[in-house]
Amino acid sequence: MERVVQVVQVQGAAAPLGARARAVGITLPGAQSPRATSTLTRRLRWERRSRTRLVIADTAIVLAASLLVALGGLDTAAIEVAAWPVEPALAAPLATMVAWLVALAAFHSRDSAILGGGATEYRRVAHATGIAFAVLAAAALVVEWPELRLQLLLALPIGLVGLLISRWQWRRWLLARRREGEWASRTIIIGDRDEVQYVLERLGGTRDLAYRVVGAAVTGDPGDPLELDGRPVPVLTSKASLAESAERMGADTVILAAKPDADPEYLTRVSRQLEGTCAELVLFSRLTDVAGPRISFRPVDGLPLIQVRIPTFDGGRHVLKRALDIVVATCALLAIAVLAVPIAIAIRLDSPGPVLFRQQRVGRDGRTFGMLKFRTMHIDAEQQLEALRAQNEGAGPLFKLRSDPRVTRVGAVLRKYSLDELPQFWNALKGDMSVVGPRPPLPGEVTAYDGTVMRRLYLKPGITGLWQISGRSDLSWDESVRLDLRYVENWSVMQDLMIMVKTARVMVRPAGAY
Structure with a gap:
């Protein structure tokens, strides 16, 4: 059963001097340990492989759709090409491919944060395709270019279907890997016990399995043992710092499940504790069942405002x-x-x-x-x-x-x-x-x-x-x-x-x- 857990990713602070400091035998606050570097390397390797595979797949689909239409029925010999440096029959698919691939990159359709995310990922692909369509349509109006119009009529719809099928197949493959414990973020959840248990319950019902919980740090009374899908969740000892616990458990993500009335400095303190660990900090929001497209961020003078679009029922x-x-x-x-x-x-x-x-x-x-x-x-x-x-x-x-x-x-x-x-x-x-x-x-x-x-x-x-x-x-x-x-x-x-x-x-x- 699909559930929604609203999370906000907070940019973690890195320590650029860490490697050079270790080289001369100096330890700096926030310097990355070898284990943290290993965690970062694992995550970066996964993200790089994912993007590379998607770039190859997207390019192949866009190339196939554009050339298929271009070679499918145009009589290039009958086209006047004197004023063109490249034959229109070849320039049209080339322009389509360039505009399309640039749009897919510009709209971050391969962002690691949305891979396997379903609707958000598909929406970005469709949005990028729509923008490419608009740009090419404007070009077709300005220039008498019948081949480009054919690309708009056939190549873009065919290619969009191909791209969506490709992302769907990729999502299925990714979910299968995550069910086997691969390519999922090793996650620690910290915060008040009730909030931590709530996040565990919601994560337990998700199908994308993006977060693999390896431990929890509970503030205050720990209460009853924490569980996720019927199995106990290790509770981290208060004797170890959050950074040490994240490194020891190989965690690359920390979800902060704080109550709305929590200390405003709590987030800052947690962020600073994670400096040098290469772990991403994710903030859980109680905006339950509010879909991502309705949420936007509007920082004003350092104040992190979250705007929630009010739903409309006409228009x-x-x-x-x-x-x-x-x-x-x-x-x-x-x-x-x-x-x-x-x-x-x-x-x-x-x-x-x-x-x-x-x-x-x-x-x-x-x-x-x-x-x-x-x-x-x-x-x-x-x-x-x-x-x-x-x-x-x-x-x-x-x-x-x-x-x-x-x-x-x-x-x-x-x-x-x-x-x-x-x-x-x-x-x-x-x-x-x-x-x-x-x-x-x-x-x-x-x-x-x-x-x-x-x-x-x-x-x-x-x-x-x-x-x-x-x-x-x-x-x-x-x-x-x-x-x-x-x-x-x-x-x-x-x-x-x-x-x-x-x-x-x-x-x-x-x-x-x-």
Whole structure:
């Protein structure tokens, strides 16, 4: 299950005189020890290898996309080239490659801090591609250059898909390495016990495994033993300094989990203690479930201000979301038309009743609509509900029963692979739903909502969403609500596209569907 942990990386202070001081037998405060140098070397080696591989992959993809279009159908002999130092057919892909690769570098799309980060990494790649597109489009308007227009029409979209697939494959490879304990930051968490345990719990639910916790330093009463995913976390002794502990455990990252009312000088003292260790200092923020793109830093006269963008629920982004819904829903309805007939026949042969089931759900701003699904239960399912409430396995207003006797044999198969939800693309096309959004609630659920949970209704409900790719019926009520609220306040088009891709994977490898 994916979780969000907001961290702010603080630039560590290095000791440039350390190596020269050791050469003449002098020890300076902050001078790097051999073990610290080894830690730095390991991290730098990983970052260098990562960037090199991505540069090679990006260059190959951009080169292939540009040349493929250039060589795919242009008649270079028919082009007037007298005024050009290079044939336009060759200059166009060259200009595309240069602008594209420069944009990818300028927007830090290979920054080690975002590698394997998913949406943030993909967003930077897409943003860089968009800027390259804009620059080349302006050039095509100024100069009569038909070959460049062809690059804009074909090479950039093809290349963007290739770049995103490449980053996705890289992320999968990186996650696999991190699951084996490689290429993850060896991390020490320091701070108040409650804050440290909170960070451990959130890190325990992450899938990117970027931080491998090797120890914790707790201020005040240590209380009960600390745990991460059921295993004990070593608590560092107060007799050793933080720098000594970081070196001894080979830590290259220290997460500071301080309370908001902590001593303002605490961060400065910790930063100074880490001088010469080559460890990065990361500050944990209680801005829980606020996505990175909503956060920006605005230092004013040495005051580190953090700006959090207030979410909006209308405007241009929502027009784009609606356009995406129409395109995806239309394509999906055309694609599933072949499946609809055999599914309908199977439903009718399995049990009496209609093929489609229409149920009242609550949409955006509390408006109700009839949500369509392939029928998966017997026609008297509603009448049987009261008799089954005592067996409810869910918390909150949701009714959950893993072996629900109301579900038909065909219905169980449809639910397992989420095929029963395919008719909802019609709801998305009509505008009652979105392809991606919060889970569509029943009217009875909404009556139990408090003021905070009502924010789920600020967006149209979705056919899929964070809840769909994070466990579905296995989620607790509180976790389901938290995921929906996180989506409502932080959604983006890039995140929607990622959720769609992950939904396809969940349908093939279902979990939590009943």
